Amino acid sequence: MASVSASHLIIFIASLVIAxxxxxxxxxxxxxxSSAIDDxxxxxxxxxxxxxxxxxxxSDTPYDTAETGTNNLSIHVRNTGSQGVPTEASxxxxxxxxxxxxxxxxxxxxxxxxxxxxxxxxxxxxIVITDDxxxxxxxxxxxxxxxxxxxxxxxxx
Amino acid sequence: MGFSVSASTAIIFxxxxxxxxxxxxxxxxxxxxxxxxxxxxTDATLxxxxxxxxxxxxxxxxxxxxxRNEGSTSLNASEVDIIVxxxxxxxxxxxxxxxxIWVPGEMITFNASSGSITDRVKVVTDHGxxxxxxx
Numbered sequence: 042m043a044s045v046s047a048s049h050l051i052i053f054i055a056s057l058v059i060a061x062x063x064x065x066x067x068x069x070x071x072x073x074x075s076s077a078i079d080d081x082x083x084x085x086x087x088x089x090x091x092x093x094x095x096x097x098x099x100s101d102t103p104y105d106t107a108e109t110g111t112n113n114l115s116i117h118v119r120n121t122g123s124q125g126v127p128t129e130a131s132x133x134x135x136x137x138x139x140x141x142x143x144x145x146x147x148x149x150x151x152x153x154x155x156x157x158x159x160x161x162x163x164x165x166x167x168i169v170i171t172d173d174x175x176x177x178x179x180x181x182x183x184x185x186x187x188x189x190x191x192x193x194x195x196x197x198x
Numbered sequence: 199m200g201f202s203v204s205a206s207t208a209i210i211f212x213x214x215x216x217x218x219x220x221x222x223x224x225x226x227x228x229x230x231x232x233x234x235x236x237x238x239x240t241d242a243t244l245x246x247x248x249x250x251x252x253x254x255x256x257x258x259x260x261x262x263x264x265x266r267n268e269g270s271t272s273l274n275a276s277e278v279d280i281i282v283x284x285x286x287x288x289x290x291x292x293x294x295x296x297x298x299i300w301v302p303g304e305m306i307t308f309n310a311s312s313g314s315i316t317d318r319v320k321v322v323t324d325h326g327x328x329x330x331x332x333x
Contacts (some may be wrong), residue, residue, distance in 0.1 A: 066214025071217035071268045075224035082228030089235035092242070094326025098318065100283030117286045119279060121246075121326040123238050127214035153289045163277045163324065167286065 091188035092122035096165065097196065104175055104198035114170045116194065117152060118185065125159040126187055128166055135187040146171040153167050245271050246325035251330040254305065256319055261310040262290070265321050265329070267302050273323050275300040280308060281320040 047049075094175050097103075097116045105111040114137075132145040147171040151157040160166045175181055175198060183194045248270045255264030263280065267273055275294040280287045292308040299324075300306055308321075315333055322328040 049202075051207070056202040057209065060209040064209055064216075068217050068220070071221050075220050078224050078228050082231050086231050086235040089232065089239055089281055092239070094322070094328075096279055096320070096322040096326065096328065097286070098281050098320055098330075101317070102282055115286075117279070117281070119322060119326055121242070121324075123235075123242065129212040152286060163274070165279055165286070183295065189280040 087124065088189045090122050090124040091126070091141065091190040092120075093185075093187060093190060093192060094119050094121050095183075095185065095192050095194045097194070099194065099196040102196040102198050104177065106177065111172045112171055112175070114198070116168050116170070116177055116183065116185075116196075117165050118168060118192075119165045120160050120162050123162055125161045128158055128160050132187060133168060134149070135168070135170060136184040136186075137170060137172055138176065138181055138183075140172070140174055142170055142172055231328070246327060249323065249327045250326055251271065251321060251323055251327060251329050252322055253319065253329050255307070256315060256331055256333050258315045258333050261292075261313050261315050263315075263319055263321060263331075264305055264307045266305040267300050269327075270302050270306050271324075272302065273300040275306055277324065278308065279322040281319045281322070282313070282315050283319075290294060 081113055095116060096119050103115045105113045120126065128149045130149055133147060133149055135142040135147055148171075149160075150167050150169075151160060152165040152167045154164070157164075170183075177198050178194055180197050183196065183198040185192045185194065250267075250269035251273075252266050253263060254266050254269050255262075257263075261282070265278075276289070276297050278292075278294065278300075279289070280292045287310070291313075292310045294300075295307040295309070296304070318330060318332045320328055320330040
């Protein structure tokens, strides 16, 4: 009789341990999914809020030719979205005439408030691209991507 | 035996409630956040479609640009960007005749104290709406 009670007790404890294990695994999994959904929604929100317009004159974009020794192409971009973007080269992806331009060759600065660390809505930034592949006779094509918002700019210097 | 099943079922149900309690706020916050952003984008697109400007007068020697708001939205005259002959003019360069709200139908003149306009001028306002004039 005593052995029956003991085995019942063991089965009872074992069932509790298994149930607790299942619940533990379930809540951990759900917790991970919840924080992933949270992060993803922030990303999507940023992408939806991002919008910009390249306002430079496509027929006469300032480009310092090789004679001056700089090869600096300067374009101005206005933030037409509803969020700020850090004015850092790493936030801007530039492809010029099919060539990706590395962060070392891009300088970004607020055009009206130099030194401002954030490119706010309605503000304009100047992006200076140092590259010698700019075609000064025919046209050029520049693709600018910020927060997955892409703008294409076809211009002559 | 019967009590073991009841006890473990109770634990699993409690766990399910706990999991639902964690998941629901995350999903509803995420949804609300994205919906807010989408509403804002839709509003901005509507405003952009309702915005239109037209350059009416350009004085090349004593540089000034007269621009009329021909849309149905009010714009901000202090946040207008002017590009003269390909060169961006910072906002202090060309001062508007009337600062602040630029109502539909109103004409505003942007005057510069120095320089000249030789080739073309481009005016950009809210939402990236622009107009260009060759002089």
